[in-house]
Amino acid sequence: MRTSGIIGGLIAALVIGGAAFAFAIVWRPALATIDPAARQSFDPEMVKRGRELAALGNCNDCHTLRGAKDFAGGLPVPTPFGTIFSTNITPDPETGIGRWSEEAFRRAMRTGVDREGHHLYPTFPYDHFTNVTDDDDRALYAFLMTREPVVAPARANELPFPLNQRVVVAGWKLLFLRPETYQPDSTKSVEWNRGAYLVEGLAHCGACHTPRNALGAERASASFAGGESDYWSAYAINAQSPAPVPWDAEALYFYLRNGWHPDHGTARGPMAQVVSNLSSVPASDVHAIATYMAGVFGPPAPERNREAVVARAKPDEGKTSQAHPEGAAIYAAACASCHESGRQPPYGGVNLALSTAVNAPDPRNLANIVLAGVRPVEGERSPIMPGFAASMNDTQVAALLNYLRSRFTSQPPWHDLEKTIEEARRTQTAFLQTSAGARSAPADPAQRDKP
Amino acid sequence: MMTLKVNGQDHQIDADPDTPLLYVLRDDLKLNAAKFGCGLGQCGACTVIVDGKAVFSCVTPLVLLEGKQVTTLEGLGSVAAPAPIQRAFMEEQAAQCGYCIAGMMMRAQALLQRNSKPTDDEVRAELAPHLCRCGTHMRILRAVHRAARLMDTAELTPERKGSAQ
Ligand code: FES
Ligand code: FES
Numbered sequence A: 001m002r003t004s005g006i007i008g009g010l011i012a013a014l015v016i017g018g019a020a021f022a023f024a025i026v027w028r029p030a031l032a033t034i035d036p037a038a039r040q041s042f043d044p045e046m047v048k049r050g051r052e053l054a055a056l057g058n059c060n061d062c063h064t065l066r067g068a069k070d071f072a073g074g075l076p077v078p079t080p081f082g083t084i085f086s087t088n089i090t091p092d093p094e095t096g097i098g099r100w101s102e103e104a105f106r107r108a109m110r111t112g113v114d115r116e117g118h119h120l121y122p123t124f125p126y127d128h129f130t131n132v133t134d135d136d137d138r139a140l141y142a143f144l145m146t147r148e149p150v151v152a153p154a155r156a157n158e159l160p161f162p163l164n165q166r167v168v169v170a171g172w173k174l175l176f177l178r179p180e181t182y183q184p185d186s187t188k189s190v191e192w193n194r195g196a197y198l199v200e201g202l203a204h205c206g207a208c209h210t211p212r213n214a215l216g217a218e219r220a221s222a223s224f225a226g227g228e229s230d231y232w233s234a235y236a237i238n239a240q241s242p243a244p245v246p247w248d249a250e251a252l253y254f255y256l257r258n259g260w261h262p263d264h265g266t267a268r269g270p271m272a273q274v275v276s277n278l279s280s281v282p283a284s285d286v287h288a289i290a291t292y293m294a295g296v297f298g299p300p301a302p303e304r305n306r307e308a309v310v311a312r313a314k315p316d317e318g319k320t321s322q323a324h325p326e327g328a329a330i331y332a333a334a335c336a337s338c339h340e341s342g343r344q345p346p347y348g349g350v351n352l353a354l355s356t357a358v359n360a361p362d363p364r365n366l367a368n369i370v371l372a373g374v375r376p377v378e379g380e381r382s383p384i385m386p387g388f389a390a391s392m393n394d395t396q397v398a399a400l401l402n403y404l405r406s407r408f409t410s411q412p413p414w415h416d417l418e419k420t421i422e423e424a425r426r427t428q429t430a431f432l433q434t435s436a437g438a439r440s441a442p443a444d445p446a447q448r449d450k451p
Numbered sequence B: 001m002m003t004l005k006v007n008g009q010d011h012q013i014d015a016d017p018d019t020p021l022l023y024v025l026r027d028d029l030k031l032n033a034a035k036f037g038c039g040l041g042q043c044g045a046c047t048v049i050v051d052g053k054a055v056f057s058c059v060t061p062l063v064l065l066e067g068k069q070v071t072t073l074e075g076l077g078s079v080a081a082p083a084p085i086q087r088a089f090m091e092e093q094a095a096q097c098g099y100c101i102a103g104m105m106m107r108a109q110a111l112l113q114r115n116s117k118p119t120d121d122e123v124r125a126e127l128a129p130h131l132c133r134c135g136t137h138m139r140i141l142r143a144v145h146r147a148a149r150l151m152d153t154a155e156l157t158p159e160r161k162g163s164a165q
Helices: A002-026 A044-056 A059-063 A102-111 A134-145 A167-176 A190-200 A249-258 A270-278 A283-297 A306-311 A319-323 A325-339 A364-372 A394-408 A417-434 B021-028 B084-091 B101-114 B120-127 B137-152
Strands: A076-079 A082-085 A227-229 A232-234 B002-006 B009-013 B047-050 B053-056 B069-071
Touching: A002 A167, A044 A059, A044 A134, A044 A270, A059 A270, A076 A417, A102 A134, A190 A283, A232 A270, A232 A364, A249 A270, A249 A283, A319 A325, A319 A394, A325 A394, A364 A394, A364 A417, A394 A417, B009 B021, B047 B101, B053 B101, B084 B101, B084 B137, B101 B120, B101 B137, B120 B137
Parallel strands: B002 B069
Antiparallel strands: A076 A082, A227 A232, B002 B009, B047 B053, B047 B069
16 A cells, blocks of 8 residues: 555656656747837947848848748748748748847747747757857847848648647757857867857758758768758768868868859859858858868868869760760760860859769759759859750750769769659759749959959 | 651751751751850750750750750741741830840740740749840840730631640
8 A cells, every 4th residue: 555655656756747847848938029129229230240140141041932022931941851931030020020039039049949939840950050159149130120021921831740749849859959069179270169150050051961860850970971951962071072172171261252163163052042141241251161161071182183083084085975875965065065165163164073963972963953054143143054954854864964974983873863863853943943042153253254 | 867856847867966956957957047146055045945845956966856846936937927926026026136036935935835824023034044135125025925915815816826846
């Protein structure tokens, strides 16, 4: 009797304790609404800083739908679990964040909870934003609160049960959200630390470039080992990088700042918007990112220098074209006129021996770009490539890709090419319709006068 | 030797498989509506319709055209019996020098075949790959909408209703 009473009491205590624990994990209070603050109440200097930080954070990429107003949300973000729609972060009081206090904004950045206390899905990368300082959050808040308010109600996410229950996110956070993980390393330079702060925090590079586990969290043990974004593969940007010529800090800076590099080619897909944003931030921040990432890539292997790589692309002696006659003919008429024109990137095509897309383990990016091309930036002189979706069927694209792979790389042939191509045809149509795309390029005005 | 179907006719073409369609159209078949602008797929002057889709003929090698139907502007209508798209461009006086116009008409035709009432935004997005150095863009836009209306009205007899495969 006594023992069972004790056991019963224990069970009751466990249940109550468990419930209290669960409640503590799940429940977050709503924070009070505010009357939308007047624009003039924000310090212009802080708004300007916030603009640069928002560009570093690439906020517009997810929160702006093609053809719609800036930051009004509504962009479908495909995930393995379903489609999540970005939300309106303009200061509209009813459908945006106009009634959010700075505290509510900071809580969302740090712990992924909205003003009303709902858990936000980690498509909003608060696992990185948790590292953003109070000062930077304040500037971002000032910037967003001074944007044009847009009435744009949130679209319902397309998630199956039970993932459509936001309490599930609380469990996810318990497992994977490590608040404020970034710690400065006093043994490293100020610039390196600045880069680390940006890359691990606001710039959230790992959100695309680090592979995710079955529950959609970044695998800490495989940092920067390559992930995906919007049906593009985000290459490994550590020692496993498939770039034929290794990246160093100088090349990274040039690429991130200008959107292209003579040894690597042009940024496209979701990265086009990243570099477009990075062209508008202080150069010192881009240098810092490049310095930190160069450390992540590790020291470049000397034998993979440009000359050695380009040597692979010497004129085809006929062996490859005999093995792939159809691909060779397509290449000659459709690709070589730009890629072997002798004009330098970004206005001439990159030598394909230097192309990461052709060398990568996953053919997806090459398929995407052959089908969709590179859309020029409106009103700017910028890289351009026609898409071939209308003139080539999947078998023909496969013939071309096989030819490129065997002519320009020493990598093994790809498997399941046609499946990838068929998928790329479907997904790129969707991506091009929703992504707002790059808005400026290249950053360095001196480059604009170069042919 | 390959068989190329252009405007409903079979042609025996003796050319390398990597020969751009544009060269064959202009040099061998003397169909000169499609123009050479850049040869790089960047201006749109060479646009023709292949199996219902607008393509740049300058970067489309013959090897891609086995068994496909090519339609050029000559295949849509003639001076005596212009197709709706041609009539609309004339009525809007959309051509200045005219160099870009055949390409514009072909892409607009392909658009109208799959979407008979495009919005202005849709027309602009569709024609974005085409350059016009004379700056007749506003007339071109009006012409495309006029063509949409023409294709929609009964005043056209079926055989004059230009359509391409
Ligand atoms: S000539 Fe073909 S696109 Fe310019
Ligand atoms: S009318 Fe002259 S290029 Fe368009």
